[in-house]
Amino acid sequence: MENTLNITNGDSAVKIMKEANIPGEFLPWRDVLHNGPVPKDLSLDDLSKVRAKFIIERGWGTPENIINSFIERDVAIKSFAKYEKVILWFEHDLYDQLQILQILDWFHLNFAGEVKLSIICTDKYLGMLSPEEMKGLFKYEDPITVAHLTLSNKAWSAFRSRSPEKWHGLLSTDTSVLPFLKGAIIRLLEEYPNCSNGLSRTAQQSLAIISQGEKRPEKVFSLYQETEDRRFLGDSSFWIILHELLETNPPLLKLPEGKELTLPANPDQELTITPMGEEVLSGKSDRLNMVEIDCWIGGVHLTSGNIWCWNSSSGSLAKRA
Numbered sequence: 001m002e003n004t005l006n007i008t009n010g011d012s013a014v015k016i017m018k019e020a021n022i023p024g025e026f027l028p029w030r031d032v033l034h035n036g037p038v039p040k041d042l043s044l045d046d047l048s049k050v051r052a053k054f055i056i057e058r059g060w061g062t063p064e065n066i067i068n069s070f071i072e073r074d075v076a077i078k079s080f081a082k083y084e085k086v087i088l089w090f091e092h093d094l095y096d097q098l099q100i101l102q103i104l105d106w107f108h109l110n111f112a113g114e115v116k117l118s119i120i121c122t123d124k125y126l127g128m129l130s131p132e133e134m135k136g137l138f139k140y141e142d143p144i145t146v147a148h149l150t151l152s153n154k155a156w157s158a159f160r161s162r163s164p165e166k167w168h169g170l171l172s173t174d175t176s177v178l179p180f181l182k183g184a185i186i187r188l189l190e191e192y193p194n195c196s197n198g199l200s201r202t203a204q205q206s207l208a209i210i211s212q213g214e215k216r217p218e219k220v221f222s223l224y225q226e227t228e229d230r231r232f233l234g235d236s237s238f239w240i241i242l243h244e245l246l247e248t249n250p251p252l253l254k255l256p257e258g259k260e261l262t263l264p265a266n267p268d269q270e271l272t273i274t275p276m277g278e279e280v281l282s283g284k285s286d287r288l289n290m291v292e293i294d295c296w297i298g299g300v301h302l303t304s305g306n307i308w309c310w311n312s313s314s315g316s317l318a319k320r321a
Contacts, residue, residue, distance in 0.1 A: 002116075005080060007103060008089040009096050012127030017089070020131035024087075027076045030069055031055075033098040033159075034188060035237050037296040040160040044074055044106060060236055077106065085116040087141065092123040093232035097184035101159060104144070104152030117144035121180065125231070147177045155181065160299035164192065164308050167298065168317050183230060186315075191297060195309040195318055197280050198287035202233065203241050207252060207273060207281045215270035217242060217261065239263045242271070248290045252277035288320075 004024030008014060014026045036054035038047065048070040056063045080086050088103060090096040100121065107117060120141050126134070154173070158166035168189060175181040190201035199207065202224065209223045221238050225231050242261060245253040253271050255261060261269055279285040288307060295302050302308065307320040 002084040003082075004085045004087060005076070005083045006087050006089055007077070009091060009099060009126060013089060016126065016129055016131055016134050020134040022134065024083075024085075027073065029073065029099045029103065031099065031102075032095065032234065032237060033102065034094055034191070034232065034297075035240070037301070038160050038298045040157070040162065040299045044077075048074055058236070058240070077103070078110075080107075080115060081113050083115060085118070088117075088119040088121070088144070089126060089137070090119070090121045091125055091230075092121065092180035092183070093228075093230035094184045094187045095232040096121075097178070097181055098159065098188075100178065101152045101156040101181075104149055105156035107144070108149035108153040111149070118142060119144050119148070121178075123180070123230075145177070151175060151177055151181075155185075159188075162299055162301070164189070164297070164300050164317055171315075180230075187230070187232070188297065189310050189317070190312065192308055192310040192317070193288055193293075193302075195311045196283045197285070198289070198291075198309075199280065200241070201312075202238070203245060203287075204281070206238075206241060207245065207277055210253065210271050211273045211278060211281060215272060217265040217269060217271060220271065235263060244291075245277070248276075248287060250274065250276045250290065252280055252287065 002023075005027060006017060006022060006024050007027045007029060008017070010028050010030055014028050017026060031051055037050055039050065042050065052067050052070045055061065055066050060066070088100060090100050100119070111117070118141050120137050122137060122140050124133070124137070155170055155175070158170055161167065167185060170185050171182065193200060194204065197204075205224050205227050206220060209220050214220050214223060217239070218235075220242075221235055224238065239261065242253065245251070246255065246261060251274055254274050255269055255271060259269055273281070276285065280287050292304055293302050293307060300308065309318050309320060311318060
């Protein structure tokens, strides 16, 4: 029996793998790379500090637990040489595809020795599988080749670039060795403000659902999930978007007077779209004229002086003057 390290997308998958008696040790890669800064020219340790700071600021756990989680994760991957084999277990969605790029880029820069590297990546959500279904995924295992590592190095660098142009340029690159990457590239681009009204795809879909009469935040989230071919967004990230729509000036959403949006939501927290929200949703107004934008997508820091928009009709990027 080979001594194996199984790297996967989170604790839910690890739990099912253990129930399935998958051999080896387990490393959950806990990071929502599609949210917050992922700047270039940082080592794994330094980037982990940036990511930990972002997650702490979001309130997604205690500082001590978050910092220790990144430290333990990074120590574990740096110890890969003590294993005979490393298997990456991942999915087809944006959340997982970015994690694959980070991990394979790290191996591109650090791999040496006799350790076998392989990958299992399908369109099945790992956290929703039965133990038997999890064991059945071994039939999809492929060896990781130089082509995997080279492409991941290029794509991870593009994701961390200060401009989204290199990421967009990947659409004209042969990415077939990572068959789900192209869909993830497009899906991330769709989270840039749309050139027509300044809304990301997720914000657009959320406003549309609420404008059609759904008021409960958790049901809005559930309906939004149904619009995704490859679900990648967790409720904590979705709540950030709802807060942004509530805090636009003037707001695009509103709650009953005196109420605040919490996670989980209380029964008295009902969302309604405002007249301005309807105007933005229809493209008559632009949300970017109502906010001081300050957010990150990978290595791109979107600010009032650095606004990139996505044209969903032509599939192109444009920088606002």
